[in-house]
Amino acid sequence: MVIPADHVFPLPADVSPEVGALIESLTVAWHAVRRSGAGEGTTALVIGAGPIGLGLLLCLQAAGASTVVVSEPSESRRALAAELGADPVDPRTTDVAAYVRGRAPAGADVSFDASGAGTITLSAAIDGVRSGGQAVIVANSHHKVEIISSRLTLPEAVDRGIRHLLGPGRDSEVKILVAPSGDQKI
Numbered sequence: 001m002v003i004p005a006d007h008v009f010p011l012p013a014d015v016s017p018e019v020g021a022l023i024e025s026l027t028v029a030w031h032a033v034r035r036s037g038a039g040e041g042t043t044a045l046v047i048g049a050g051p052i053g054l055g056l057l058l059c060l061q062a063a064g065a066s067t068v069v070v071s072e073p074s075e076s077r078r079a080l081a082a083e084l085g086a087d088p089v090d091p092r093t094t095d096v097a098a099y100v101r102g103r104a105p106a107g108a109d110v111s112f113d114a115s116g117a118g119t120i121t122l123s124a125a126i127d128g129v130r131s132g133g134q135a136v137i138v139a140n141s142h143h144k145v146e147i148i149s150s151r152l153t154l155p156e157a158v159d160r161g162i163r164h165l166l167g168p169g170r171d172s173e174v175k176i177l178v179a180p181s182g183d184q185k186i
Contacts, residue, residue, distance in 0.1 A: 022051065028138065029055030029114075033063055036110045036134045040064035045100050045108040045128040046086070048115030049077035052138055056112050057086050067103055071096045071124060097127040106130040118143035 011020045029052055038044055042065040046056045049072035060068050070086040072078045078088040089099045100108050107130035115121040116139035125135045 022055070025051035026055045026059070028052050029059045032056060032112060032136050032138045033059040036112070036136050038063050038065055038110045038134075041066045042109045043067045043100075043104040044069070045096070045111035045125065046070045047091075047096070047111070047113045047121045047125050048072060048117075048139065049074070049081045049086075049088070050114065053077075053112075053114035054081060054084060056114055056138070057081060057084055061085060069096075069100050069103065069108070069128075071099075071121075091124065096124045100128040104130070108133060110134040110136065112136045112138050114138045116141050119145050 011017070033056060038060055040063075042060065042063070044056075044060045044065050044067070046053050046060070046068060049057075049070050053070065053072070054077075057068050057070060068086050070078070070081040070088050071091045072081060072088060073090060073092050075090075078090060081088045087103065089096055097107070108128050109130060110133055111125040111129040113121050113125040113136070118141045121139075122135075122137065122141070122145055125137075129135045
């Protein structure tokens with residue numbers, strides 16, 4: 001593998017390779033939590049309990065979140081999330097949005113899709129968040145993702161997303177192009 005020298009950061013001698021391997025996951029999680037505005041008393045939903053999902057859990061706790069529901073199909077990952085203080089749920093047997101609303105009747109203040117499984121997990125993140133809340137896509141999906149939701153409007157995407165991308169987020173965020181109709185070319 002060849003990468004530019006300015007993208008390589010040697011680990012200090014007192015940082016083990018195991019700890020070093022977590023740095024990227026935790027920085028992604030920390031950035032996502034910071035961008036979401038989560039803070040003291042926040043109710044959050046995390047979809048996926050891999051390295052980034054568990055990093056989100058830890059960062060949300062550090063930010064003062066009162067409740068963090070973690071949706072994860074793997075029993076061992078759910079157990080680890082519970083051990084770290086999450087309220088875990090198995091999405092194969094439980095309606096995640098209903099589960100969240102059982103803890104926060106309006107829905108989570110913020111949700112994060114850290115799974116990359118596609119439409120099903122992004123839909124759960126959107127459906128589990130309250131009206132006016134934040135749904136943050138953290139994972140890259142390996143599949144085509146369709147967003148069909150009466151809860152997400154094009155004006156919201158423009159106001160909160162595109163304006164940011166044209167301004168302060170120009171050099172730091174991923175740009176997603178949206179066509180209001182399937183007939184239009186971007």
